[in-house]
Amino acid sequence: MEVRETEAKRDDLESLKENGGGGGGGGRGGESCEHGGVIAPPTNPMVSALLTDMYQISMAYAYWKVGKHQDRAVFDLLYRKNPFGGEYTGFAGLEECIRFAANFKFTDDDIDSSCFMHTRRLQRLIYLESLHIPVSFVELLFVASGLANSIPGNLSYIRVAQLLETTFLTMVNYASLVASNAARHRRVVGKDKMLLEFGLRRAQAGISAWKYCYLGGFDATSNVDAGRRFGIPVRGTHSHAFVSAFMSFDEITERSLAHAKGGSKCEDFVHLTQSWLSRMQESPTLRKFFHKTNYSELAAFTSYALAFPTAFQALVDTYDVMKSGILNFCAVALALHELGYKALGIRLDSGDLSYFSCEAWRIIRDIEKEFNVPGFGKLVITASNNINEETLDALNKQGHEIDAFGIGTHLVTCFSQPALGCVYKLVEISGQPRIKRSEDLSKVTIPCKKQAFRLYGREGVALMDLLIGESEPDPKALYKCYWTNDSGRRTPLPTLMELRKHCLQQLAAMRTDHMRALNSTPYKVSVSGKLYDFIHFLWLNEAPVGELQ
Numbered sequence: 404m405e406v407r408e409t410e411a412k413r414d415d416l417e418s419l420k421e422n423g424g425g426g427g428g429g430g431r432g433g434e435s436c437e438h439g440g441v442i443a444p445p446t447n448p449m450v451s452a453l454l455t456d457m458y459q460i461s462m463a464y465a466y467w468k469v470g471k472h473q474d475r476a477v478f479d480l481l482y483r484k485n486p487f488g489g490e491y492t493g494f495a496g497l498e499e500c501i502r503f504a505a506n507f508k509f510t511d512d513d514i515d516s517s518c519f520m521h522t523r524r525l526q527r528l529i530y531l532e533s534l535h536i537p538v539s540f541v542e543l544l545f546v547a548s549g550l551a552n553s554i555p556g557n558l559s560y561i562r563v564a565q566l567l568e569t570t571f572l573t574m575v576n577y578a579s580l581v582a583s584n585a586a587r588h589r590r591v592v593g594k595d596k597m598l599l600e601f602g603l604r605r606a607q608a609g610i611s612a613w614k615y616c617y618l619g620g621f622d623a624t625s626n627v628d629a630g631r632r633f634g635i636p637v638r639g640t641h642s643h644a645f646v647s648a649f650m651s652f653d654e655i656t657e658r659s660l661a662h663a664k665g666g667s668k669c670e671d672f673v674h675l676t677q678s679w680l681s682r683m684q685e686s687p688t689l690r691k692f693f694h695k696t697n698y699s700e701l702a703a704f705t706s707y708a709l710a711f712p713t714a715f716q717a718l719v720d721t722y723d724v725m726k727s728g729i730l731n732f733c734a735v736a737l738a739l740h741e742l743g744y745k746a747l748g749i750r751l752d753s754g755d756l757s758y759f760s761c762e763a764w765r766i767i768r769d770i771e772k773e774f775n776v777p778g779f780g781k782l783v784i785t786a787s788n789n790i791n792e793e794t795l796d797a798l799n800k801q802g803h804e805i806d807a808f809g810i811g812t813h814l815v816t817c818f819s820q821p822a823l824g825c826v827y828k829l830v831e832i833s834g835q836p837r838i839k840r841s842e843d844l845s846k847v848t849i850p851c852k853k854q855a856f857r858l859y860g861r862e863g864v865a866l867m868d869l870l871i872g873e874s875e876p877d878p879k880a881l882y883k884c885y886w887t888n889d890s891g892r893r894t895p896l897p898t899l900m901e902l903r904k905h906c907l908q909q910l911a912a913m914r915t916d917h918m919r920a921l922n923s924t925p926y927k928v929s930v931s932g933k934l935y936d937f938i939h940f941l942w943l944n945e946a947p948v949g950e951l952q
C-alpha cells in the first residue's frame with residue numbers, strides 16, 4: 404500500500420514537471436550559439452573586450468613593444484581545489500568563452516567610452532595617458548583585434564591570448580561553481596525529487612545562475628526570462644502577499660466555475676469551499692484538528708483556485724500550517740474535486756519541514772479515506788525556506804513527505820563557498836614549454852599543450868583522469884575540441900539539455916566515496932610518464948639553485 408501511494412505521488416510529480424504550477428510553462432527552447440556559421444556574441448551584453456583587468460592590456464602592450472606580440476601562446480585554464488570541500492567540480496561556461504573569443508574585438512565604442520570625452524582624438528590621448536600606453540598601440544589593438552575573425556591564428560598570438568584571461572575566468576568561475584553547487588544539491592536529494600531554483604531575488608550574479616543550476620540537475624526555475632532565453636521549464640506557486648491581500652469572502656466578486664468536463668457550472672464556488680470546510684469540521688476524524696481556521700486565508704485560496712482550477716497550489720504557512728493552512732487547502736481541493744479538477748499541492752515555507760510535511764500528508768490521507776475520494780492524496784508537497792545541502796541531508800535522515808524543494812539563496816549565492824579559484828597560466832610559447840615554479844606543489848603549472856582523458860573501470864566507474872602531452876598517442880578523449888580560431892574547426896555545441904544529461908551521466912559514473920559530502924576520497928588526476936619526466940626536467944632547468952652534489 405505504501406509503495407503504491409509513493410508511486411502515485413511520483414506520477415503526480417511528473418505531471419507537475421510537465422504542466423507546471425500557477426505560472427508554469429516552458430520556454431522556446433533556448434538560443435543557439437551559431438546562426439549560419441556565425442557565432443553569436445556572449446549572452447550577457449555587458450561582456451566586451453574591456454571587461455578585463457588593466458594589467459592584461461599593459462602586458463599586451465609590453466609584448467608588442469619588444470616585438471614578441473606574434474609569439475604563439477598556450478594557456479591552461481584550471482582550478483587547483485574542488486569547491487565545497489568536495490572532490491568534484493562541474494565545468495561550465497565554455498560556450499560563453501567561445502562566443503567571446505569568436506567575436507573578440509575592441510570596438511570604436513569601447514575605446515570612445517573609455518574616457519568620456521567629446522572628440523575621439525582627445526579621448527584616446529587621455530585614455531592612453533591614464534593607462535601609460537602610447538596611442539599607436541591602442542590603434543593596433545583596435546585594428547588587429549577587429550580582424551580576429553578573419554586572420555587565422557590571431558587569438559593564439561600572445562598579445563590576444565593574454566587579453567582573454569580575465570574574461571574567460573569570470574565566465575568560467577561562477578558558472579562552474581554554481582553548476583557544482585546545483586549538482587551537490589541534486590546528489591543529496593536523490594534523483595526522484597523535483598528541484599526548483601528560486602534564486603533570482605537573491606542573486607548577485609548577472610544572468611547566468613539559472614542556466615548552470617539547470618545544467619547541474621535542477622528541474623525548473625522561477626525566473627521567466629530564463630525560460631525564454633534558455634528553454635528551462637518555468638514553475639511557481641504564490642507568495643504570502645497573495646494570502647495577506649485578502650480580508651474577506653466579500654472581496655470575491657466573480658465566483659462561478661465551470662465543471663472540468665463541461666456541462667454544468669458551479670455558480671458560487673466560494674460557497675462550495677465553505678461548505679466543504681464545514682463538512683470537514685463535522686467529521687469525527689478531522690474534528691480534532693479544528694480550532695480556528697483563518698477565513699481570509701480560505702478566501703485567498705478560493706480566489707487562486709478560481710484563477711487556476713487545473714493547477715491549484717497553496718502556500719499554507721501564512722497563519723498556521725496545522726490549524727489553518729492545510730485545512731483551508733483541503734477544503735478548496737475537495738471543492739475542486741467535486742467539479743472534476745485535481746489540485747496540484749501545497750508549499751511549506753517555514754517551521755519544521757519534516758514534521759509539517761508528514762502531518763500534512765497524514766491529514767490529506769485521512770481526508771481521502773473519510774470522504775472516499777480516491778486519488779485525492781496524489782498531491783505534491785513543495786518545501787522552501789533557506790534550504791541548503793545540509794538541510795536536505797537532515798531531512799533525508801529524519802524522514803519527510805516532501806516531493807519538491809524550492810531553493811534560492813544557498814544555491815545561487817554559493818553561500819558555503821562564494822568563489823572558485825580557476826586560474827589561467829602560460830604553459831607554452833613559440834613551441835617552447837613553460838613552467839611556473841612554486842613552493843606550493845599544487846601551484847606548479849604543468850607545461851605544454853596537453854590532452855586530458857578520463858579512465859573508466861570495468862563497471863563503468865571513473866577511476867582517474869590522465870593528462871598527456873599533445874603528441875603522445877591517444878587513449879579515449881575526455882574532452883572534445885569544439886572550436887579553434889586557426890583551423891576554423893567548428894563542432895556544433897551541445898544544447899543545454901544535452902549538457903545537463905552529460906553532466907548527470909558523468910556524476911552518476913563517479914565512485915560514491917569521491918562524491919560523499921564529508922571527507923570524500925580524493926579523485927586522482929595523473930600525467931603520463933613522459934610528461935612527468937618532462938615536468939621534472941623543466942623544474943630543475945628553471946631552478947635558481949642547482950641540485951646539491
Ligand SMILES: Nc1ncnc2c1ncn2[C@@H]1O[C@H](COP(=O)(O)OP(=O)(O)OP(=O)(O)O)[C@@H](O)[C@H]1O
Pocket residue numbers: 752753754755756757758787788789790791794797798801
Ligand atoms: N526538519 C528540519 N531539519 C533541519 N532543518 C530544518 C528542518 N525544517 C526546517 N529546517 C530549516 O531550519 C531553518 C528554520 O528557519 P527559521 O529559524 O528562520 O524559522 P522559520 O520557520 O523560517 O521562522 P519564520 O516562521 O519566522 O519564517 C530553515 O533554514 C529551514 O530550511
Ligand SMILES: O=P(O)(O)OC[C@H]1O[C@H](OP(=O)(O)OP(=O)(O)O)[C@H](O)[C@@H]1O
Pocket residue numbers: 601602604605642643752787788789790809810811812813
Ligand atoms: O529561502 P530561499 O532558499 O532563498 O528561497 C526563496 C525564498 O524566497 C521566498 O521568500 P521571500 O523572499 O518571500 O521571503 P521570506 O519567506 O523569507 O519572508 C520564498 O518563500 C522562499 O522562502
Ligand SMILES: O=C(O)c1cccnc1
Pocket residue numbers: 601602625638639640641642750787809811
Ligand atoms: O514560485 C514560488 O513559490 C517562489 C518563487 C520565488 C521565490 N520563492 C518562491
Ligand SMILES: [Mg+2]
Pocket residue numbers: 752787788789
Ligand atoms: Mg521564504
